[in-house]
Amino acid sequence: MDLGITGKTAFVSASTSGLGLAVARALAAEGARVAITGRRRELAEQIAESLPGAVAIGADLLAPGAIASAVDQAEERLGPIDIAVLNGPGPRPSTAAELSSEELAIAFDRLVRPQHDLISRVLPGMRQRRWGRVLAVGSSGIVAPLPNLASSNAGRAALANYLKTLAAEVAADGVTVNLLLPGRIATDRVAELDADAASRRGISVDEVQHESREGIPARRYGTPEEFGAAAAFLCSAPASYITGVALRCDGGLVRNL
Numbered sequence: 001m002d003l004g005i006t007g008k009t010a011f012v013s014a015s016t017s018g019l020g021l022a023v024a025r026a027l028a029a030e031g032a033r034v035a036i037t038g039r040r041r042e043l044a045e046q047i048a049e050s051l052p053g054a055v056a057i058g059a060d061l062l063a064p065g066a067i068a069s070a071v072d073q074a075e076e077r078l079g080p081i082d083i084a085v086l087n088g089p090g091p092r093p094s095t096a097a098e099l100s101s102e103e104l105a106i107a108f109d110r111l112v113r114p115q116h117d118l119i120s121r122v123l124p125g126m127r128q129r130r131w132g133r134v135l136a137v138g139s140s141g142i143v144a145p146l147p148n149l150a151s152s153n154a155g156r157a158a159l160a161n162y163l164k165t166l167a168a169e170v171a172a173d174g175v176t177v178n179l180l181l182p183g184r185i186a187t188d189r190v191a192e193l194d195a196d197a198a199s200r201r202g203i204s205v206d207e208v209q210h211e212s213r214e215g216i217p218a219r220r221y222g223t224p225e226e227f228g229a230a231a232a233f234l235c236s237a238p239a240s241y242i243t244g245v246a247l248r249c250d251g252g253l254v255r256n257l
Contacts, residue, residue, distance in 0.1 A: 004237025006031030010083035011074050013061055013118065016043045018187040019137050019227055020087040026228030027235060028054055032083065035074035037061060053078075061088065062110060067117040080129065081122045083235045086115040086136040086159075090189070093196055096150035103151050111155030112162065123170065132175035133235040136163055138246065140181045140254050148197075160246060167244035176243035178234050183250025184212050186221040218251030 005027065015024040016038030028034045028051040036048045041058025048056035055077045059070040075081060091107045119134060126132025139146070142160045145153040160179055167177035184190055194212070198205045213219055230249045233239055248254055 001238060003030045003232060003235075005083070005232075005235060008032045008082040009035070009074070009078045009080060010085065010235070011035045011037070011071065011081045011118070011122065012085040013037055013087045013114070014089065015085075015087070016040055016047060018189055019182060019185065019224060020085070021047065022224035022228035023085050023087070023135075023137070023231040024054070024228075025051065026225075026232040027083065027085075028052060030232050030236070032235075033078045035070075035078060035081075037070055037074075061114050061118075067114055068121060071118070071121045080125045082126065082129075082131060083133040083135070084118055084122050085231070085235075086118060086134070088114060090139070090149075091151040091155065093148045093152075093193065094150050095148055099150045099154075104154060107151035107155035108158065111152070112159050115159055116162070119166070123175070126175045127170060127173040130174040132170075132173075134163070134166075134175065134177040135231060135234050136160075136179045137231075138179040138181045140183055140248055140250055142179075142181065142246065143248070143256070144254050148200075149193075164244050164246075171243050174240070176234075176240065178243060179246040180227070180231050180234060181246055181248045181250065182222070182227055183248065183253040184216060184221045185227050185249070186223060190221070216251045216253045220251065222249060222251055 010027045010032045012024040014020040015036045024034050033053040035057055036044045037057045038044045039060045044056035048054040057070050057073050059066045139156045141153040142157045163177050194205050194208045198208045227249050
């Protein structure tokens with residue numbers, strides 16, 4: 001299938017590792033020109049050199065003014081942004097009973113504010129050109145809240161509802177807005193969560209991972225490449241009639257539809 005994104009410009013937040021990197025690689029493989037972003041500039045440059053048509057932008061996208069600067073750099077070097085992938089680090093694990101107002105504010109600042117800033121920066125051009133893709137890397141916690149991730153559950157749910165509202169407002173302009181929800185994908189972030197769970201419960205990481213796999217119908221963790229492929233499709237031309245959707249890439253982990 002031709003995804004129809006050859007020559008399109010993609011801005012992928014936090015794309016020097018994990019799911020962001022997987023999405024960036026998948027988009028580049030389909031012919032998109034990708035802006036690789038991250039705090040580790042040298043790593044961003046190494047990744048960009050390995051991908052055709054990619055450029056590196058070293059930036060902490062959580063810092064004030066960083067989004068505007070990074071978008072300006074990307075558009076100067078690659079052209080107007082057609083695809084915006086919202087991604088970033090999640091807050092630390094916490095229970096709902098122990099969640100402080102400060103931690104809740106941090107979750108909002110990490111999971112909603114920079115994503116809103118990016119959308120606000122690129123959306124007018126997408127609507128004017130009548131073609132655009134906004135895709136958020138979310139969490140299955142917006143469907144079934146995850147234990148010990150109270151601040152993440154709250155922040156990601158807020159973002160999801162904002163994006164669902166936005167999707168209806170811009171659909172007639174040729175802009176789609178979707179979320180892609182990972183389950184247990186084999187990334188460094190999931191490894192950290194597994195280690196945290198092992199420490200809390202006083203068991204080995206291997207035991208935690210075995211229990212996790214047993215709870216997934218596919219009986220395994222997903223790969224970043226599988227997640228990246230799903231993301232590339234949602235950003236494609238053939239997916240132009242899919243909007244306002246939260247698609248799970250989780251091996252059947254969440255049991256409801």
